[in-house]
Every structure is written in structure tokens, then in C-alpha cells.
Amino acid sequence: MSTLPAGEIDHIAIAVEDLDEACARYVQLLGARVGLREEVVAQGVEVAFLHLPGETKIELISPLDDSGAVARFLEKKGEGLHHVCMRVADIEEALESVIDAEIPHIDPQPRIGAGGARIAFLHPRALGGVLLEIKEVVS
Numbered sequence: 001m002s003t004l005p006a007g008e009i010d011h012i013a014i015a016v017e018d019l020d021e022a023c024a025r026y027v028q029l030l031g032a033r034v035g036l037r038e039e040v041v042a043q044g045v046e047v048a049f050l051h052l053p054g055e056t057k058i059e060l061i062s063p064l065d066d067s068g069a070v071a072r073f074l075e076k077k078g079e080g081l082h083h084v085c086m087r088v089a090d091i092e093e094a095l096e097s098v099i100d101a102e103i104p105h106i107d108p109q110p111r112i113g114a115g116g117a118r119i120a121f122l123h124p125r126a127l128g129g130v131l132l133e134i135k136e137v138v139s
Contacts, residue, residue, distance in 0.1 A: 007087035010135050011049065011057040015073050015082040019046050019062040022079075026050050026058065040114050044068025047114045059085070059114070083121070083131035091118050091136035098122060110136070 016022035019037075026032045032050035035057075039046045044065065050058045061082060063071035073082060088094040091110045098105050104123035113119035118136040126132065 010085040013059040013082040085133040087137045
């Protein structure tokens with residue numbers, strides 16, 4: 001099997017019902033600092049990146065309406081871990097490796113995520129039920 005040229009973990013994403021309440025809870029309990037917060041309309045979510053000491057980030061994601069994937073996730077599983085995001089140097093190369101190795105994936109081409117980052121998702125079947133996002137690192 002081919003190896004995905006992944007780098008470090010970029011963030012861990014948690015699906016939440018109420019983004020404002022979740023941000024307040026994480027700030028209070030973990031001393032997190034809220035960074036980028038935006039709507040990613042193409043994915044039907046609002047996101048907030050929380051910064052912890054060092055370079056650790058948590059992404060809180062909440063659906064904009066009842067029709068998107070995150071809304072379905074919350075309905076089926078409730079709040080909790082949604083995905084893990086790994087950094088890659090070249091997302092085109094990473095996706096080519098994934099496709100060549102016939103690794104189950106959701107995105108055959110990169111899409112634009114929060115902050116304008118180029119991202120893609122591997123299907124949870126690839127990693128024992130864990131949704132994996134790959135994110136191109138921009139210097």
C-alpha cells in the first residue's frame with residue numbers, strides 16, 4: 001500500500017450544536033483562545049478555530065442548516081469528534097497517492113475549506129471509522 005505523505009496534525013475537529021456555547025465552554029475549561037471564525041457556505045458549516053498552548057488547535061464545527069453532512073452527523077451521533085486533520089506539503093501529490101493506492105476517499109480533487117485552505121477528505125473506511133482531512137500547508 002502506498003503511504004500518504006502526511007505531516008503533523010493540524011487540528012482535531014469537534015461537531016457541536018451551538019457554536020457560541022461551545023466556544024465559551026472551551027475557552028472557560030481549557031483556556032483556549034478563539035482565532036479564525038467563519039462560515040464555510042460550500043460545506044454548510046460555521047467554524048471556529050480554538051488555539052491552545054503551543055500549536056495545538058481544535059476546530060469547532062456547527063451546521064448552518066439541517067441539510068448538510070455535519071447536521072446529519074449530529075443527528076446520527078450527537079456532538080463529538082468529527083475528524084482529524086493532517087498537514088501535507090502538496091495536496092495534489094497526496095491525493096494522487098490516495099487514488100493510486102485505491103484508498104477510500106471523498107474528494108478526488110481539493111476543495112476550499114476554512115481560511116481558504118486547500119483540503120480533501122479520506123473516507124472513514126480508510127482509517128477504521130475516522131474521517132481524515134488532509135490540508136495543504138501554505139508557507
